[in-house]
Amino acid sequence: MNQDLILKSQKGDVEAFEELIREHKKYAYNICLKILKNKEDAEDISQEALIKVYENIKSFNMNSSFKTWMYKIVFNTCIDYKRKKRLKTSSLDEPIHYGYDEIPKQIEDNDKNPEKILTEKLDRKLVRDSINMLDDDFKSVIILRDMQGFKYKEISDILDCNQGTVKSRISRGREKLKEIIIQNM
Amino acid sequence: MNCRECKDKISLYIDKELTEKEALEFEEHLRECDDCRLEYESIKKIVESVNDMPLEKLPEGYCEKLDNKLKTRNKNKRWNWRRITAIAAAFVVLIGATYVFSNLGMGRGNTSNDMGFMEEAAEEPAFPAEAPREEEVAADYDTALNEEMGFAGTGDGEKNLGIASEDANYRDKELKIIKTGSLEIETSTYDEYVKKIESIVRDNKGYIENMETYTNNYYYDSNNNQVKLRNGRFTIRIPNEAFQSVFDFLKGEGELIQETINENDVTRHYYEIDNKVKNLEVQEERLRELMSKAENVTEIMEIERELTRIRNEIDNLKMNLSDIDDRASMSTIHLGIREIKDESKIQPVDGNIWYEAKENFTRTVNRIINFVENSFISFVGFIPVLLLITVVVLVLWIVIKKAFKKKP
Numbered sequence: 001m002n003q004d005l006i007l008k009s010q011k012g013d014v015e016a017f018e019e020l021i022r023e024h025k026k027y028a029y030n031i032c033l034k035i036l037k038n039k040e041d042a043e044d045i046s047q048e049a050l051i052k053v054y055e056n057i058k059s060f061n062m063n064s065s066f067k068t069w070m071y072k073i074v075f076n077t078c079i080d081y082k083r084k085k086r087l088k089t090s091s092l093d094e095p096i097h098y099g100y101d102e103i104p105k106q107i108e109d110n111d112k113n114p115e116k117i118l119t120e121k122l123d124r125k126l127v128r129d130s131i132n133m134l135d136d137d138f139k140s141v142i143i144l145r146d147m148q149g150f151k152y153k154e155i156s157d158i159l160d161c162n163q164g165t166v167k168s169r170i171s172r173g174r175e176k177l178k179e180i181i182i183q184n185m
Numbered sequence: 186m187n188c189r190e191c192k193d194k195i196s197l198y199i200d201k202e203l204t205e206k207e208a209l210e211f212e213e214h215l216r217e218c219d220d221c222r223l224e225y226e227s228i229k230k231i232v233e234s235v236n237d238m239p240l241e242k243l244p245e246g247y248c249e250k251l252d253n254k255l256k257t258r259n260k261n262k263r264w265n266w267r268r269i270t271a272i273a274a275a276f277v278v279l280i281g282a283t284y285v286f287s288n289l290g291m292g293r294g295n296t297s298n299d300m301g302f303m304e305e306a307a308e309e310p311a312f313p314a315e316a317p318r319e320e321e322v323a324a325d326y327d328t329a330l331n332e333e334m335g336f337a338g339t340g341d342g343e344k345n346l347g348i349a350s351e352d353a354n355y356r357d358k359e360l361k362i363i364k365t366g367s368l369e370i371e372t373s374t375y376d377e378y379v380k381k382i383e384s385i386v387r388d389n390k391g392y393i394e395n396m397e398t399y400t401n402n403y404y405y406d407s408n409n410n411q412v413k414l415r416n417g418r419f420t421i422r423i424p425n426e427a428f429q430s431v432f433d434f435l436k437g438e439g440e441l442i443q444e445t446i447n448e449n450d451v452t453r454h455y456y457e458i459d460n461k462v463k464n465l466e467v468q469e470e471r472l473r474e475l476m477s478k479a480e481n482v483t484e485i486m487e488i489e490r491e492l493t494r495i496r497n498e499i500d501n502l503k504m505n506l507s508d509i510d511d512r513a514s515m516s517t518i519h520l521g522i523r524e525i526k527d528e529s530k531i532q533p534v535d536g537n538i539w540y541e542a543k544e545n546f547t548r549t550v551n552r553i554i555n556f557v558e559n560s561f562i563s564f565v566g567f568i569p570v571l572l573l574i575t576v577v578v579l580v581l582w583i584v585i586k587k588a589f590k591k592k593p
Binding site: 014017018025026027029030033039043047050051054055118122124127128131142145146147149152167170171174175177178181 | 192193195196197200202223226227228230231232234235236237238239240241242243244247248250251252254255256258
């Protein structure tokens with residue numbers, strides 16, 4: 001079924017390609033949205049990425065998974081765009097992001113009880129905003145793992161890194177997310 | 186398991202990436218350690234809430250836009266700018282190349298024309314040159330040598346001997362020499378002369394390959410009547426043995442203007458082809474043997490195909506050989522005849538020659554000047570094209586480099 005659509009798309013059949021990406025479009029858009037944090041950019045870049053997928057589908061190797069191959073392109077397009085944009089705009093525009101160990105010390109200083117997280121309801125806006133504040137490396141794995149349900153192996157294929165890195169990023173990403181959520185509560 | 190290890194494994198446990206043993210250890214530790222349990226539960230809650238996060242809806246018109254982009258991309262795909270640039274560049278190069286080559290060709294043409302013309306002017310003042318690219322005739326070695334001795338003295342004979350001894354391999358074999366002569370004659374009795382040609386050719390068992398008579402000259406006699414003067418052009422083929430006698434006869438019957446004898450030794454060429462044929466025949470023999478041993482249809486087909494190919498090659502080469510044989514056994518004489526006015530023969534002819542020679546000389550000089558001028562103009566004219574080609578190649582190079590860099 002999928003194979004069929006891929007073969008047709010390779011011959012330049014647009015309808016077949018649209019069918020092929022029908023369910024992926026939304027995910028692609030959401031990945032871009034999370035990484036770029038801007039609806040217009042997300043729309044443009046996800047479409048650009050999907051067009052790239054279409055243009056490069058001839059070089060797609062049937063033995064690998066189309067899904068991971070496609071998301072790899074989406075991801076790379078996003079990161080490329082972000083890099084270019086960062087070069088163009090001044091760094092002042094960059095939102096504060098929390099990286100590996102750069103979480104401000106205040107977190108520990110403030111009285112918010114970590115147990116609050118268990119007693120209170122986590123509303124969606126809070127979670128979404130907190131995810132947005134994560135560093136890109138962590139954000140990527142959280143999006144892929146917890147929002148889109150990819151397996152560790154697939155994530156390592158998409159992000160072009162080994163599974164050990166994926167494991168530690170997921171683990172640390174979740175810890176950071178917890179800290180940010182507590183901070184934002 | 187200590188708390189540090191435990192915290193590292195929370196995520197893996199949630200994602201069921203731990204081995205069974207590790208999972209059991211992990212659960213055991215959670216039961217004992219409140220801190221870790223709290224940590225585990227909060228992370229789990231976060232993961233669950235992230236799992237529950239709905240995906241953002243696609244913006245309105247997203248699919249239509251994508252569809253449009255894909256379709257236009259598809260249409261443009263064949264004609265994207267990189268392709269267009271490449272095609273344009275190819276065109277420019279093609280045009281440039283054609284231009285250069287046509288110029289070179291013209292140049293060469295001019296030179297050879299000029300050369301030809303100079304020869305003409307020197308050797309055959311009024312008769313269009315045909316001698317240089319004549320069909321050749323050949324004689325076998327002995328006759329050729331004898332004729333050389335008799336006709337042209339020993340110089341050429343020595344040359345032929347030289348060739349023969351050089352090619353030791355071919356020395357004892359029959360020489361293949363293609364012999365061609367050309368004559369330019371003036372006569373006041375055109376019809377008689379033509380009849381004599383016909384009879385001597387017939388007597389010597391030759392034949393006239395081509396015969397042509399035309400008028401291109403008039404003069405007015407004392408009574409002011411217009412008299413036509415004829416020109417003739419003959420191609421005569423004569424057996425080698427009779428070549429010299431016929432040639433001398435034709436020369437003696439009119440006023441000689443010009444004569445050329447040309448001998449072309451193709452012996453080596455001939456025997457090389459001959460050897461090739463022999464080799465191929467051996468190969469053919471071997472294939473036939475194989476054929477008798479062949480077992481299945483594919484093998485037979487394969488050998489059959491190869492046999493056909495070799496047979497064709499042999500036939501082609503043999504045709505070449507028989508062509509050379511034919512040309513070597515019959516010599517060719519190209520004869521040009523010009524009719525002249527019978528009285529006061531020398532006077533007007535001489536004037537004519539001088540006039541034409543002068544005319545030709547001027548023409549040749551003019552041609553040389555023209556050729557030099559044209560070459561210079563062509564060269565200068567080509568400079569912009571060269572520049573353009575350079576620019577296009579540069580641009581292409583940059584584009585290709587960029588394209589390679591861009592690829593993920």
